[in-house]
Amino acid sequence: MILPPFVYIFISFICFFTAIILPLFVSSQRLLISITYTLSAIASLITAAIGAWVVASGFVGSVIIPVGLPDLPFHLRFDPLAGFFLTVIGLLSFFVSIYSIGYLKGFIGKRPVTSLVIFYNLFIAGMFLVVLADDALFFMIVWEAMALSSYFLVMFEDEKAENRRAAFLYLVVAHIGAIAILLSFGVMAGLTTGIESQDSSVNLASYTFESMRHTQFSEGWATAAFLLAFFGFAAKAGVVPLHVWLPEAHPVAPSNVSALMSGVMLKTAIYGIIRVTFDLLRVFPWWWGAVVLIFGLISTIMGVLYALMQHDLKKLLAYHSVENIGIILIGIGLALIFTSFHMPILAALALIAGLYHTLNHAMFKGLLFMGAGAVLHSTHERNMEEMGGLIHKMPWTAALFLIGCVSISALPPFNGFVSEWLIFQAFLLSPSLHSPLLNLLIPLGAAILALAAALAAACFVKAFGVTFLGHWRGHRNPPLHPPFYKGGKGGLEVDWFMRTGMILAAFTCLILGILPTMFLEWMDVLSETLVGGRISTTAGAFGWLWLTPVSHERASYSGVIVFGVILLVVAVTYLLLHARRTSIHRTPLWDCGFEKITHRMQYNATSFSMPIRRIFGFLFNVKEQVRIKQTQRHPAFPERLHYHLRIRDRFWNWIYQPISDLSFWVSRKVGRLQQGRIQVYLVYSFITIIVLLLFFR
Amino acid sequence: MNLAAQINSVMAALILLTSFGLLVQRRMYALLHIFAWQGLFLSISTAIVGYVSGTHHLYISSVLTLVLKVILLPYILHILIIRLQIHKEVETTINVPTTMLIGIALVIFSYHLTSPIRELSTLVTRSTIAVALATVMLGLLMMITRKHAVTQIIGFLSMENGLFFAATSATYGMPLVVELGVGLDILIAAFIFGIFFFQIRTTFDGLDVDQMAKLKEED
Amino acid sequence: MTGFLIEILQVLVVLIGAPVFVGWIRTLKCWTQSRSTAGILQPYRDILKLFHKDIMLAENASWIFRFTPYLVFGVSVLAAGIIPILSVDLPLAKTADVIALIALFAIARFFIALAGMDIGTAFGGMGSSREMMIASLAEPAMLMAIFTVSLISQSTSLSQIPHVIAYGDFILRPSMAFALLAFILITLAETGRIPVDNPATHLELTMIHEAMILEYSGKHLALIEWAGMMKLFLFTAIGIVAFFPWGIAPSDNMAAIPLALFLMIIKFAVVGTGIVLIETGLAKMRIFRVSEFLGSAFLFATLGMLSYFILE
Structure with a gap:
C-alpha cells in the first residue's frame, strides 16, 4: 500500500531535525560531517522521489497543521507544481550533500563546521517547506527561515570583511524583497473573503492560498499584487537590476552552499512567480508577460556580459545564474503572453521550456x-x-x-x-x-x-x-598531493x-x-x-x-x-x-618557431574577454590604465608594464548609490530625535498617546 | 497578391534598404550612389502604382523623380563635393550598430503608427505606408547623427523621398500641380544649399556643422 | 530502404565534394588573380599527404586536444546526414532542425576553441578569443535569418522548406532577399572567409581560425582541415536549401537523384564563383570592424523579418 506523501515528507523532516540537533551529541567533527550529511542526503532523496511521484500521478492533497498562532494554523499542500520543485531541490540537495561530505573535510582542523551543518540542513528544509506552504503566513515564515539560514551560511567564513559585506547586502535585498512579497499577499488576502461553509471541514481563512484561488480579483488590485510579488521574487532571484547581492554572496559562501543557493534557492523565487501568476491570480493582461519577458531578457544579456568580465571563477558562475534566471523568466513571460491570448498549447510549450530550464539549470x-x-x-x-x-x-x-x-x-x-x-x-x-x-x-x-x-x-x-x-x-x-607511487606526479x-x-x-x-x-x-x-x-x-x-x-x-x-x-x-x-600502428611523438611546443615562451605569456581571463569588452564596454564602467616603466637605455624597450583594469557595475551607481545615500541622509535626520535624555523620550510617548487618543476617540 | 503589387513590395523593401544604407555609409560618394538608387526605386515604384491604379499623371511624376532625384540632384551634389573637396570619410556622431538599432526601432514604431491607416485603406499599396513613414524618420535620424552639412542635405532629400512615397502609397499620389511644385522647390533648394555651402566654407573653413556650436553666447 | 541508400550517398557526396568545392574556389581565385593553379584536386592531395604523416603532439596537450579533431569531424558527418542536399526527408533529417544544426556547429567550434587554449600558447588563446567573439556576434543575425525563413515555411526543419518554396507557388519575397543577404554575410564570418578571416594567411597576428589549429599536425590536422572544408560545403548547402531549393529530390525518389546531383553541382559552382568574386573584391577587415559587418548582417535579417510582416 502506498502511504500518503505527507508521511514520507514527515520522515524526511525527521532526518533533517536529527541532523540539526545532532551537533549537541556528537563532538567529533569528522563523524558529525559524515552522519549529518548522510542524513540530509537521504532526506533529500526521499523528498525528490515523493516530488517526482506527485508530478507523475498528478496527486493533489492538503493538510492543516494546528500549530502556530491560535486560529492561524499552517496549511501544507501537494500539487504537481510543488512536486516538481521538490524534485528539483531534492535532487540537487542529494548530490550536493554527498559532495559536502568530502568538501567539508577540508575545513577540519581549520574551523568548526557545526554552524555550517546546522544551517545547511535548516536551509534545505526551509526550501522544501516554501514549496509546500499553502498559506501566506506559513509561506512567509519558511521563506524567512530559508533566507536567514542562507545568510548564516554566507557568513560562515566571517573573518573576512568581504564576506560580512556580502552577507549584509544579501540580507538587506532579501528583506526588501520579503516586504514586497508580504505586501502582495496582503493585497490578495485583503480582497479575499475566505470560504466558510456549513460543515467546518472546509473552513478556510482569507490568508490561505486555497481561498485566493477561489477569488476573482479586480484588474487594478491584481496588477498591484502581481507587481509587488514580481518585485519581491525578482529580488530573491537576482533579476537585473536587483542582482547586485548575488555575485557578492554566492562566491563567498562555501562551495556546497553556493551550489545550492545558485542551483535551487533562486528557483524558489521562480516557483513564487509561477504560483502567484498562474495559480493564485489566474487572469491577467498580456503586458504582465511583457514585463517578465523584458526583465528576463535584460537579465540574460547583462548577466552573461558581466560574467564575461569576471576572473573570479565563482563570481563568473554567480553571474551566469543571473543569466539563466533570465532565460527561465523569458519562458515564463512568453507563457504569460500566450495565456493572455488564450493559446494554451503555446503557453504550455513556453512554460514547460522555462520549467525544464529550471531543472536543467539546477x-x-x-x-x-x-x-x-x-x-x-x-x-x-x-x-x-x-x-x-x-x-x-x-x-x-x-x-x-x-x-x-x-x-x-x-x-x-x-x-x-x-x-x-x-x-x-x-x-x-x-x-x-x-x-x-x-x-x-x-x-x-x-x-x-x-x-x-x-x-x-x-x-x-x-x-x-x-x-x-x-x-x-x-x-x-599549486599545493600538490604527494604522488600515489614513487616517481609519479602528484x-x-x-x-x-x-x-x-x-x-x-x-x-x-x-x-x-x-x-x-x-x-x-x-x-x-x-x-x-x-x-x-x-x-x-x-x-x-x-x-x-x-x-x-x-x-x-x-x-x-x-x-x-x-x-x-x-x-x-x-x-x-x-x-x-x-588501425595501423601510428606513432604519436611528444614534442616541445612549436608556436610558429617562437622561443622562450613563459607561462605568463598565455592568454588569460582578462585578455580572452578583451574583444568582447571592447565591443560591449559601453554597458559597464570600465577603467583601463597602463603604466610603463621605462629603462634608461631606450624608450622602445620598457622594463615593466603595469596593466590595471577595473570594471564596475553601472547599476550600482545608478540605483543603489542614490538609495543608500538617501537612507543615510534620512537616518541622520531621524537621528536628531535621539537626545539621550529620558524626559525627551517620555515627551515623545506622551505626544504619541495624545495624538492617538485624538484620532481614535 | 498579384505580380505588380509584389514588385511594388520589393521596391518598398529596397527603398527601406537604401535608407539604412544612407544611415550607416561612411563614404561620401557611396552615399550619393545610394541616394541615386533610392530615387530610382522610388521612380519605378511610382510607375508601377500608376500602372496598377490607372492614374496616368503618376507616370509624369515617375519621370520627374527619375530626372530630378536620380540624375540632376546627385549630379549637383557630385559637383559640389568635387568643388569643395570633401570626398573623404564621413564620421558619424553615434556608432554604427547603435544607429542601426535605433533605425530598426523606428521602423517598428512607424509600422505601429500606420496600422490604423492600413486597416482602413483598400489600396493595393497600403502595406508600403509604413515603409514610407520609416523612410521619413530614417532621413531625420540621418540628419541627427551626421556632422557634415552635405550628408545632412542628403538626409533631408531622403526624407522628401519618403514623403513622396507616402503620398503615392496612401492616396495614389498628390495632384500633379503639387508634385511639380515640390519638385521645383527641391531643385531650387539644392541650388541654395550649394551656394550656402560655399559661403559656410569660406566663413568657417569647413563644412562640419559642429562649428555652429561657436555661434552660441559665450559665458 | 531507399532513404538509407540516399542518406549514405549524400554523406559520401559531402565527404568527397567538400575538397573539390574548396579546390574549385582556389582554382577560380588563381584564375582571377592570373596565377597558375595547383588543380582542382589539390585539397585531396593535401589531405592524403597529411593522413600519411605522423602526429607531433605538444608536450602539454591534454585529451581535449586529441579528441577535438575526431569530434569536429563527427559533427560535420552528422550534419552532412541532416541537411537535405540531394533529397528531402532523409532518415536522419528529423534529428535536428536548423537551430539545432547551428548548435551542432557551435559544439565543434567550442572544442576547437578549447583546443586552441589547451597547448598554452599566446596565438592559440588569441585565436580562440577572437573566434568566440565573432561567433557570438554572428549568432543573433543567424537566428534572425532563420526566423525570417521559418516565417515563410512555417517550420525550422530544413526538409520542410523545399516543400513550401520549391514545390509551392513562386512568390517574390523581399524578406527572403534580405535573409539571403544576411545569410551570406554570416556564412563568410562563420566559415572564416575574407573579409572576416583569411583562410590562406601566413601571418599569425591576423589569423583567427588558423591560430587555433597552429599546433595540429598529421592525421589530426587532416581531420580538422577536412571538417573545415565540409563546414564551408554544408553552410553553402544550408543556403541553397533555404533560398534556392529548386531541384532537390522529393523523399524516397531514387530516380530524381541524378538530376538533383547535377543541379547541386551547378549550384555549388555558381556559389563558388560568388565567393571568389567577394574574396577578390574585398580586403580583410580589421577585427573590430567585424562587429559592424555582423551588425549589418543582423540589420538585413531583421529587415527581412520586418518586411515579411509589413509588406507580405
Whole structure:
C-alpha cells in the first residue's frame, strides 16, 4: 500500500531535525560531517522521489497543521507544481550533500563546521517547506527561515570583511524583497473573503492560498499584487537590476552552499512567480508577460556580459545564474503572453521550456559550483588568472566541469540545449499572436537570447580554458598531493565523495539532454493544471526518440541520435586512423618557431574577454590604465608594464548609490530625535498617546 | 497578391534598404550612389502604382523623380563635393550598430503608427505606408547623427523621398500641380544649399556643422 | 530502404565534394588573380599527404586536444546526414532542425576553441578569443535569418522548406532577399572567409581560425582541415536549401537523384564563383570592424523579418 506523501515528507523532516540537533551529541567533527550529511542526503532523496511521484500521478492533497498562532494554523499542500520543485531541490540537495561530505573535510582542523551543518540542513528544509506552504503566513515564515539560514551560511567564513559585506547586502535585498512579497499577499488576502461553509471541514481563512484561488480579483488590485510579488521574487532571484547581492554572496559562501543557493534557492523565487501568476491570480493582461519577458531578457544579456568580465571563477558562475534566471523568466513571460491570448498549447510549450530550464539549470549550475568548489578545495584559489593546466592534475574534476560547461553553453547533446531550443521554438511561434506590434518585437527578444547563448559559450571557453587548460599561470605553485607511487606526479584530485556528487549531477545533465521526451511527458501535468494545455501529445508523437514540440513538420530534435552518431563517427574514425600502428611523438611546443615562451605569456581571463569588452564596454564602467616603466637605455624597450583594469557595475551607481545615500541622509535626520535624555523620550510617548487618543476617540 | 503589387513590395523593401544604407555609409560618394538608387526605386515604384491604379499623371511624376532625384540632384551634389573637396570619410556622431538599432526601432514604431491607416485603406499599396513613414524618420535620424552639412542635405532629400512615397502609397499620389511644385522647390533648394555651402566654407573653413556650436553666447 | 541508400550517398557526396568545392574556389581565385593553379584536386592531395604523416603532439596537450579533431569531424558527418542536399526527408533529417544544426556547429567550434587554449600558447588563446567573439556576434543575425525563413515555411526543419518554396507557388519575397543577404554575410564570418578571416594567411597576428589549429599536425590536422572544408560545403548547402531549393529530390525518389546531383553541382559552382568574386573584391577587415559587418548582417535579417510582416 502506498502511504500518503505527507508521511514520507514527515520522515524526511525527521532526518533533517536529527541532523540539526545532532551537533549537541556528537563532538567529533569528522563523524558529525559524515552522519549529518548522510542524513540530509537521504532526506533529500526521499523528498525528490515523493516530488517526482506527485508530478507523475498528478496527486493533489492538503493538510492543516494546528500549530502556530491560535486560529492561524499552517496549511501544507501537494500539487504537481510543488512536486516538481521538490524534485528539483531534492535532487540537487542529494548530490550536493554527498559532495559536502568530502568538501567539508577540508575545513577540519581549520574551523568548526557545526554552524555550517546546522544551517545547511535548516536551509534545505526551509526550501522544501516554501514549496509546500499553502498559506501566506506559513509561506512567509519558511521563506524567512530559508533566507536567514542562507545568510548564516554566507557568513560562515566571517573573518573576512568581504564576506560580512556580502552577507549584509544579501540580507538587506532579501528583506526588501520579503516586504514586497508580504505586501502582495496582503493585497490578495485583503480582497479575499475566505470560504466558510456549513460543515467546518472546509473552513478556510482569507490568508490561505486555497481561498485566493477561489477569488476573482479586480484588474487594478491584481496588477498591484502581481507587481509587488514580481518585485519581491525578482529580488530573491537576482533579476537585473536587483542582482547586485548575488555575485557578492554566492562566491563567498562555501562551495556546497553556493551550489545550492545558485542551483535551487533562486528557483524558489521562480516557483513564487509561477504560483502567484498562474495559480493564485489566474487572469491577467498580456503586458504582465511583457514585463517578465523584458526583465528576463535584460537579465540574460547583462548577466552573461558581466560574467564575461569576471576572473573570479565563482563570481563568473554567480553571474551566469543571473543569466539563466533570465532565460527561465523569458519562458515564463512568453507563457504569460500566450495565456493572455488564450493559446494554451503555446503557453504550455513556453512554460514547460522555462520549467525544464529550471531543472536543467539546477543540475548544471550545481555541477559547476561543485567543480569550482573542488578547484578551490585543492588549489585554495578562486582567481582564474592564477590557474591553468589543472586538467593534468585533476582529470576527473576537469572532465566533469567540462560537462557542466557544455551543458550551460546550450550545446547539444546536453540538457541546457534542449530547454533553450524549446524556448526558441516558443519564440518562433509568436507570429501566431494576434497583435502586430508583439509580432515585430518578440523576435528581437529571440535575437537577444541567441546572443546571450553564444556569449555564454564564449564565457565557458574562457572559464574552462583558463582554469583547466594550458600551463599553470600562478606565481606560486599549486599545493600538490604527494604522488600515489614513487616517481609519479602528484595530483590535486579531490576525494570520491566529491567526485560522486559531481558524477551524479553530470550524468543527470546527460540524461536530461538525450532523453528529454520522457521528462517532458512527466512534466505534462504541470502545464495541464497551470495553463490548460499540454505538449507531450505532440512531443511524443514521433516516438520517444524525437522531440517534436508542436508538430513534426514544424521542428524536431533528437538528442539520442546526435549523441549516438557523433560517438559512432568518432569511434570509427579513431579506429580507422589507428588501425595501423601510428606513432604519436611528444614534442616541445612549436608556436610558429617562437622561443622562450613563459607561462605568463598565455592568454588569460582578462585578455580572452578583451574583444568582447571592447565591443560591449559601453554597458559597464570600465577603467583601463597602463603604466610603463621605462629603462634608461631606450624608450622602445620598457622594463615593466603595469596593466590595471577595473570594471564596475553601472547599476550600482545608478540605483543603489542614490538609495543608500538617501537612507543615510534620512537616518541622520531621524537621528536628531535621539537626545539621550529620558524626559525627551517620555515627551515623545506622551505626544504619541495624545495624538492617538485624538484620532481614535 | 498579384505580380505588380509584389514588385511594388520589393521596391518598398529596397527603398527601406537604401535608407539604412544612407544611415550607416561612411563614404561620401557611396552615399550619393545610394541616394541615386533610392530615387530610382522610388521612380519605378511610382510607375508601377500608376500602372496598377490607372492614374496616368503618376507616370509624369515617375519621370520627374527619375530626372530630378536620380540624375540632376546627385549630379549637383557630385559637383559640389568635387568643388569643395570633401570626398573623404564621413564620421558619424553615434556608432554604427547603435544607429542601426535605433533605425530598426523606428521602423517598428512607424509600422505601429500606420496600422490604423492600413486597416482602413483598400489600396493595393497600403502595406508600403509604413515603409514610407520609416523612410521619413530614417532621413531625420540621418540628419541627427551626421556632422557634415552635405550628408545632412542628403538626409533631408531622403526624407522628401519618403514623403513622396507616402503620398503615392496612401492616396495614389498628390495632384500633379503639387508634385511639380515640390519638385521645383527641391531643385531650387539644392541650388541654395550649394551656394550656402560655399559661403559656410569660406566663413568657417569647413563644412562640419559642429562649428555652429561657436555661434552660441559665450559665458 | 531507399532513404538509407540516399542518406549514405549524400554523406559520401559531402565527404568527397567538400575538397573539390574548396579546390574549385582556389582554382577560380588563381584564375582571377592570373596565377597558375595547383588543380582542382589539390585539397585531396593535401589531405592524403597529411593522413600519411605522423602526429607531433605538444608536450602539454591534454585529451581535449586529441579528441577535438575526431569530434569536429563527427559533427560535420552528422550534419552532412541532416541537411537535405540531394533529397528531402532523409532518415536522419528529423534529428535536428536548423537551430539545432547551428548548435551542432557551435559544439565543434567550442572544442576547437578549447583546443586552441589547451597547448598554452599566446596565438592559440588569441585565436580562440577572437573566434568566440565573432561567433557570438554572428549568432543573433543567424537566428534572425532563420526566423525570417521559418516565417515563410512555417517550420525550422530544413526538409520542410523545399516543400513550401520549391514545390509551392513562386512568390517574390523581399524578406527572403534580405535573409539571403544576411545569410551570406554570416556564412563568410562563420566559415572564416575574407573579409572576416583569411583562410590562406601566413601571418599569425591576423589569423583567427588558423591560430587555433597552429599546433595540429598529421592525421589530426587532416581531420580538422577536412571538417573545415565540409563546414564551408554544408553552410553553402544550408543556403541553397533555404533560398534556392529548386531541384532537390522529393523523399524516397531514387530516380530524381541524378538530376538533383547535377543541379547541386551547378549550384555549388555558381556559389563558388560568388565567393571568389567577394574574396577578390574585398580586403580583410580589421577585427573590430567585424562587429559592424555582423551588425549589418543582423540589420538585413531583421529587415527581412520586418518586411515579411509589413509588406507580405
